[in-house]
Amino acid sequence: xxxxxxxxxxxxxxxxxxxxxxxxxxxxxxxxxxxxxxxxxxxxxxxxxxxxxxxxxxxxxxxxxxxxxxxxxxxxxxxxxxxxxxxxxxxxxxxxxxxxxxxxxxxxxxxxxxxxxxxxxxxxxxxxxxxxxxxxxxxxxxxxxxxxxxxxxxxxxxxxxxxxxxxxxxxxxxxxxxxxxxxxxxxxxxxxxxxxxxxxxxxxxxxxxxxxxxxxxxxxxxxxxxxxxxxxxxxxxxxxxxxxxxxxxxxxxxxxxxxxxxxxxxxxxxxxxxxxxxxxxxxxxxxxxxxxxxxxxxxxxxxxxxx
Amino acid sequence: xxxxxxxxxxxxxxxxxxxxxxxxxxxxxxxxxxxxxxxxxxxxxxxxxxxxxxxxxxxxxxxxxxxxxxxxxxxxxxxxxxxxxxxxxxxxxxxxxxxxxxxxxxxxxxxxxxxxxxxxxxxxxxxxxxxxxxxxxxxxxxxxxxxxxxxxxxxxxxxxxxxxxxxxxxxxxxxxxxxxxxxxxxxxxxxxxxxxxxxxxxxxxxxxxxxxxxxxxxxxxxxxxxxxxxxxxxxxxxxxxxxxxxxxxxxxxxxxxxxxxxxxxxxxxxxxxxxxxxxxxxxxxxxxxxxxxxxxxxxxxxxxxxx
Amino acid sequence: xxxxxxxxxxxxxxxxxxxxxxxxxxxxxxxxxxxxxxxxxxxxxxxxxxxxxxxxxxxxxxxxxxxxxxxxxxxxxxxxxxxxxxxxxxxxxxxxxxxxxxxxxxxxxxxxxxxxxxxxxxxxxxxxxxxxxxxxxxxxxxxxxxxxxxxxxxxxxxxxxxxxxxxxxxxxxxxxxxxxxxxxxxxxxxxxxxxxxxxxxxxxxxxxxxxxxxxxxxxxxxxxxxxxxxxxxxxxxxxxxxxxxxxxxxxxxxxxxxxxxxxxxxxxxxxxxxxxxxxxxxxxxxxxxxxxxxxxxxxxxxxxxxx
Numbered sequence: 018x019x020x021x022x023x024x025x026x027x028x029x030x031x032x033x034x035x036x037x038x039x040x041x042x043x044x045x046x047x048x049x050x051x052x053x054x055x056x057x058x059x060x061x062x063x064x065x066x067x068x069x070x071x072x073x074x075x076x077x078x079x080x081x082x083x084x085x086x087x088x089x090x091x092x093x094x095x096x097x098x099x100x101x102x103x104x105x106x107x108x109x110x111x112x113x114x115x116x117x118x119x120x121x122x123x124x125x126x127x128x129x130x131x132x133x134x135x136x137x138x139x140x141x142x143x144x145x146x147x148x149x150x151x152x153x154x155x156x157x158x159x160x161x162x163x164x165x166x167x168x169x170x171x172x173x174x175x176x177x178x179x180x181x182x183x184x185x186x187x188x189x190x191x192x193x194x195x196x197x198x199x200x201x202x203x204x205x206x207x208x209x210x211x212x213x214x215x216x217x218x219x220x221x222x223x224x225x226x227x228x229x230x231x232x233x234x235x236x237x238x239x240x241x242x243x244x245x246x247x248x249x250x251x252x253x254x255x256x257x258x259x260x261x262x263x264x265x266x267x268x269x270x271x272x273x274x275x276x277x278x279x280x281x282x283x284x285x286x287x288x289x290x291x292x293x294x295x296x297x298x299x300x301x302x303x304x305x306x307x308x309x310x311x312x313x314x315x316x317x318x319x320x321x322x323x324x
Numbered sequence: 325x326x327x328x329x330x331x332x333x334x335x336x337x338x339x340x341x342x343x344x345x346x347x348x349x350x351x352x353x354x355x356x357x358x359x360x361x362x363x364x365x366x367x368x369x370x371x372x373x374x375x376x377x378x379x380x381x382x383x384x385x386x387x388x389x390x391x392x393x394x395x396x397x398x399x400x401x402x403x404x405x406x407x408x409x410x411x412x413x414x415x416x417x418x419x420x421x422x423x424x425x426x427x428x429x430x431x432x433x434x435x436x437x438x439x440x441x442x443x444x445x446x447x448x449x450x451x452x453x454x455x456x457x458x459x460x461x462x463x464x465x466x467x468x469x470x471x472x473x474x475x476x477x478x479x480x481x482x483x484x485x486x487x488x489x490x491x492x493x494x495x496x497x498x499x500x501x502x503x504x505x506x507x508x509x510x511x512x513x514x515x516x517x518x519x520x521x522x523x524x525x526x527x528x529x530x531x532x533x534x535x536x537x538x539x540x541x542x543x544x545x546x547x548x549x550x551x552x553x554x555x556x557x558x559x560x561x562x563x564x565x566x567x568x569x570x571x572x573x574x575x576x577x578x579x580x581x582x583x584x585x586x587x588x589x590x591x592x593x594x595x596x597x598x599x600x601x602x603x604x605x606x607x608x609x610x611x612x613x614x615x616x617x618x619x620x621x622x623x624x625x626x627x628x629x630x631x
Numbered sequence: 632x633x634x635x636x637x638x639x640x641x642x643x644x645x646x647x648x649x650x651x652x653x654x655x656x657x658x659x660x661x662x663x664x665x666x667x668x669x670x671x672x673x674x675x676x677x678x679x680x681x682x683x684x685x686x687x688x689x690x691x692x693x694x695x696x697x698x699x700x701x702x703x704x705x706x707x708x709x710x711x712x713x714x715x716x717x718x719x720x721x722x723x724x725x726x727x728x729x730x731x732x733x734x735x736x737x738x739x740x741x742x743x744x745x746x747x748x749x750x751x752x753x754x755x756x757x758x759x760x761x762x763x764x765x766x767x768x769x770x771x772x773x774x775x776x777x778x779x780x781x782x783x784x785x786x787x788x789x790x791x792x793x794x795x796x797x798x799x800x801x802x803x804x805x806x807x808x809x810x811x812x813x814x815x816x817x818x819x820x821x822x823x824x825x826x827x828x829x830x831x832x833x834x835x836x837x838x839x840x841x842x843x844x845x846x847x848x849x850x851x852x853x854x855x856x857x858x859x860x861x862x863x864x865x866x867x868x869x870x871x872x873x874x875x876x877x878x879x880x881x882x883x884x885x886x887x888x889x890x891x892x893x894x895x896x897x898x899x900x901x902x903x904x905x906x907x908x909x910x911x912x913x914x915x916x917x918x919x920x921x922x923x924x925x926x927x928x929x930x931x932x933x934x935x936x937x938x
Contacts, residue, residue, distance in 0.1 A: 111855070115855075118895075118898065118899070118902075121895065122895070122899050125929065125930060125933035126929055126933070128932070128933040128935075129928070129929045129930070129931075129932035129933040130932075132751065132932045132933075132935045133751055133932065136443065136750065136751070137439065137440055137443070151906070152902060152903055152906040153902065153906075155905070155906035155907075155909040155910050156902045156903070156904075156905035156906040156909070157905075158905075158909045159857055159858070159905035159908055159909060160855040160856040160857055160905060161856035161857075162854065162855045162856030163855060163856065240469065241418070241422075241467040241469045241470060242467040242468035242469030242470065243466055243467055243468075244466070281425075281428065281429070284425060285425070285429050288425075288459060288460065288463045289459055289463070290463075291462070291463035291464075291465075291466035291467060292458070292459040292460075292462035292463040293462075294466055295462040295463065295465045295466060295607060295608070296462050296607050298607070299606040299607065299913040300909055300910050300912075300913065301909070314436070315432065315433055315436045316432060316436070317436075318435070318436035318437075318439045318440065319432035319433070319435040319436040319439075321435075321439045443750065444746065444747055444750070547776065548725070548729075548774040548776045548777060549774040549775035549776030549777065550773055550774055550775075551773070588732075588735065588736070591732065592732070592736050595732075595766060595767065595770045596766055596770070597770075598769070598770035598771075598772075598773035598774060599765070599766040599767075599769035599770040600769075601773055602769040602770070602772045602773060602914060602915070603769050603914050605914070606913040606914065621743070622739065622740055622743045623739060623743070624743075625742070625743035625744075625746045625747065626739035626740070626742040626743040626746075628742075628746045
């Protein structure tokens with residue numbers, strides 16, 4: 018494994034947060050490993066690294082566009098796929114075979130979706146991860162060898178629980194940091210706190226918008242009456258964090274004038290998060306970062322100059 | 325509010341029926357207000373006007389293409405979104421905040437979807453309304469602050485009821501007028517009767533095809549064995565009415581030669597209406613005008629000359 | 632009916648397996664008729680022929696591109712639609728009316744989807760059949776006149792049964808031949824055996840990849856722990872057979888170097904087959920050949936040279 022390959026892998030880690038910096042990637046990887054071990058699922062960190070490695074290797078072997086490979090653009094979707102599979106499916110040898118298959122296919126799907134999105138000049142974001150992981154988890158319900166534990170039993174949509182949570186400053190701060198951590202499917206506030214400096218290295222705007230996305234999504238979800246324990250777990254904020262970074266600090270030149278527009282995107286991401294929660298309930302798969310993907314695409318398209 | 329802005333809003337009302345005429349819009353708005361008051365949901369008329377105003381204002385402020393704004397093309401989708409939200413969600417202050425958010429986002433989504441559909445030269449029709457409203461209603465199930473009453477509890481698909489309805493001429497006539505009224509989610513035959521002159525003002529063909537769409541869809545649905553009470557409520561015909569107007573009198577030069585083609589579109593709209601009824605049952609949202617959108621797009625695409 | 636029209640119809644039959652040969656089509660039609668009669672559903676063979684005839688006629692009357700009509704490209708999707716409707720819905724006069732309507736609309740949808748896919752230079756494959764049949768079957772649940780028996784009652788996703796099947800050589804061979812036969816929704820090993828020479832006539836590679844797709848999908852499904860009775864019925868292999876023929880012997884020049892790539896496509900088709908089984912469970916429709924379509928599109932797009 019050459020230094021160049023390792024560099025592409027670390028950049029791939031940072032690409033989850035739409036950054037392109039190997040040092041930033043190293044910090045994020047450390048944060049994720051901490052969170053995985055703390056949650057007693059160390060296999061999640063291993064799954065992430067295996068996915069990242071397999072994806073980057075597949076893109077290299079198949080001679081996908083080399084600049085994109087070097088910048089980690091074929092690494093972050095397989096990374097998230099590997100992470101999700103090792104969290105949602107039980108730790109068995111067959112799960113690892115399934116994970117490697119998923120990482121390879123996710124890399125091909127990244128390329129395929131990029132070919133379609135080129136027409137409208139949109140980035141793939143984390144959609145290849147979402148699509149691949151949905152298919153892998155839905156399929157696992159049919160295979161005894163994989164025994165999908167899933168995110169709970171499939172169910173028809175139902176209203177929020179009547180949880181009575183005491184809202185304190187510490188509670189909210191932990192929830193906001195978990196919003197950042199849940200981008201990696203981990204509900205660990207230390208992981209979230211460690212990711213912030215990784216963003217500060219590359220862009221103060223990115224770090225600022227990430228925190229703003231977490232704060233705003235938390236209050237919007239609570240204000241609409243979402244289940245407070247779900248909000249506190251970071252499950253209403255992780256897509257909103259990514260929407261804020263994407264619309265605020267990545268695809269457009271960051272400025273204060275863009276703040277209202279970014280906040281509207283964050284608010285709508287909370288709505289789409291809840292909507293997908295209802296829509297996916299009957300088939301028993303989680304929304305993953307689909308709300309971030311859909312809202313970012315829609316908002317980016319709505320800014321186009323007329324032809 | 326200038327006269328020009330008011331003109332754009334009234335044209336937006338008429339655009340729901342694919343027309344572009346402020347007088348026609350004024351009559352339709354009167355008809356909708358009548359139906360909303362008669363159904364003891366006056367907030368529906370207010371929701372429609374608020375949606376229309378917010379949408380037109382958003383498009384003006386964001387400097388969306390001015391000819392499209394003036395012709396009401398950014399007004400009719402937020403109008404329908406406002407109408408649907410004020411009908412399906414309970415009347416509370418938070419619902420109005422949610423409605424305004426939805427109208428703003430619907431306007432952005434209109435622009436986004438237009439950017440994609442430009443590639444295949446298709447109009448957005450009411451798809452931005454359908455997409456936005458589906459997301460808002462699905463999300464409302466997760467928020468106690470909004471308390472989605474929805475169109476009944478979510479359920480797995482089930483066969484039609486064994487309703488034994490006596491088919492009389494008066495019954496059928498009322499059902500046909502309700503087909504037209506249900507375009508605005510109101511089952512009121514007077515509303516339907518008032519909308520017809522609004523169509524006659526702009527195009528006799530449009531009025532004729534609207535009635536033909538309502539009549540044909542009613543008999544096709546009854547002939548296939550649909551629940552007669554649902555048919556009589558206009559719920560099998562409102563998308564068919566729009567399909568007939570779109571394929572017969574809007575996107576192509578109207579002529580008798582096109583009649584068989586339009587009727588085929590109407591018949592297939594009834595099938596898609598029933599199909600979406602089954603498919604959306606488990607997640608508890610209504611089909612809205614999605615059958616009209618899908619059938620009109622498919623039929624319009626099937627008429628293209630080969631490249 | 633001219634010889635030229637008959638030739639177009641027979642080529643249409645062979646197009647189901649992505650071939651273009653009237654003799655091949657005649658053999659396949661014989662195989663399908665055998666399977667339909669053996670399953671005591673002779674109406675399935677009639678439904679296939681009616682669909683094929685109506686589709687080819689519709690495309691001819693509407694003056695769709697004549698080379699495509701002559702090569703059977705407007706015949707195979709209505710053929711499969713007719714077959715599916717006559718298998719899933721009870722044999723009544725109204726079912727035949729519904730079938731003819733479906734075949735006409737499927738032909739228009741074929742043209743519409745081709746217009747969209749032209750942009751990314753992808754073939755329609757069997758997607759028009761899948762989309763039309765899904766809509767017709769979903770709708771039939773709402774119509775007492777059609778009384779959709781469907782593929783069992785709609786249900787939330789559940790794990791595989793604990794079937795204890797004795798795996799013998801004869802059992803596996805029959806299952807592999809049924810994989811080929813199930814492309815036509817028939818679980819008959821003789822039908823599968825008769826289709827193989829039809830492929831050999833046009834391309835040894837096609838026949839070889841069809842068998843390889845069936846064998847590999849069978850072992851992959853069993854290895855992952857799929858329900859062995861479902862596997863033995865050919866229900867995990869028919870899409871995989873088509874994926875193998877498409878990726879191995881149709882859209883690319885066949886060669887040994889492509890074998891690993893084709894096998895990966897076959898393995899992923901098994902995963903998508905299971906995933907759609909879970910996802911479509913709540914609405915009560917079968918996956919049909921959607922797994923073949925999605926995987927073939929994704930893999931074909933992933934091979935594009937960068938722009």
